[in-house]
Amino acid sequence: MGLTEDHLIPLVDHGLGNSAYLVDLGDGRALAVDACRDLRALYAAARRRDLTVAFAADTHLHADFLSGAVQLGHDAGAIVLASASGQRAFPHRGLADGDEVDLGGLRLRALATPGHTDEHLSFLLLDGGQELGVFTGGSLIVNSAARTDLLGADRTEELARAQYHSMRRLAALPEATAVWLTHGAGSFCSAPPGTERTTTIGAQKRTNPLLAAPDENTFVKRLLAGRPAAEFAAGHIPGSLSIPLREQFATWLGWLLPDTAPLAFVIDDGQDPAEVVWQAYKIGYERLAGHLSGGLPAWLEAGGQAVGTAFVTADQAPDGPYLDVRQEAEYAAGHVPGALHLELGELAEHAADAPAGAVVACGHGERAMTAASLLERAGHTGVTVLDGGPAEYAAAHGLRLDTVDAAGAR
Structure with a gap:
């Protein structure tokens, strides 16, 4: 069957910043990918199309939410698809790298893409020999890659190096291949915030600063450093000015903006608003309107727009x-x-x-x-x-x- 946008239903949890997907397989059955435990939106979408969820695929063991795959197996008899190396203690079909599942016209191929977790899989959706799209979970995401520090500091660099090879593997797919990621703006597992929740391989090869890294060491440095320029490039409020909060912050603030302008700041979690205040006060900038509580994810959640560079x-x-x-x-x-x-x-x-x-x-x-x-x-x-x-x-x-x-x- 040919897959159109109408067959793919994104289910965005803005609170967690994650996306699940429901794929209409064209015969009354559906595939769910990275469904969370709150299945209300998924079941509502399935009912609107009179679909039964026949397959529930999880790209990885999630750190920020409980999987709904077990419930889908219980309620609808869905076959749970997950990494064999994850050793899940519930009924599932364990998949290794290269394994394929016949969805009835379409095929789902497992691609081992460790990095965000050890057992991480991406799922390539195929129609005959054509790559329609890839569910990348916490591997390749919009203009970045998901975190590699969730298993502890002693594993962070090792997993970052694994993420490098996984990203390169995904980037080798045809440029027209759609990228359906799980972790997006506002996700605890995401790296820099962004505005897009889907993309393509070609778009990421052009704009993702991690894919532009010339070698593994540079990739690891960029991923672990969370560079301010890369974060601003990935997504920012239109008209905002990029001045990283570092030693030179006051210098550039004073050089680039008048002291008569009321200023509102967008800062990351872990950055101290008091540091912004003191940096501004010491050069006589006192019209401080405040900072955006919740940062860019909160702005997007409230319906604000963002742009990239x-x-x-x-x-x-x-x-x-x-x-x-x-x-x-x-x-x-x-x-x-x-x-x-x-x-x-x-x-x-x-x-x-x-x-x-x-x-x-x-x-x-x-x-x-x-x-x-x-x-x-x-x-x-x-x-x-x-x-x-x-x-x-x-x-x-x-x-x-x-x-x-x-x-x-x-």
């Missing part, structure tokens, strides 16, 4: 205009040939001079993301931020850096 490595960056926002001395020491130079502190006043579709860059990516947020506030669209600096860009594009001497000669 492309954050790419040098080999993924287009050959278009290059905007360098570093300070003058950094620019003089080595810059991409033909780059337009506008220091970050002056960018707001000269945003109109920035070329459309520019690659915005600094030395690593943090200041460039701030610059991109300024440009977006000024109405620019299609901005791309370089995860790296001029040396990486030049090497990837076959260029040699230009320099400027003390007399201004190049």
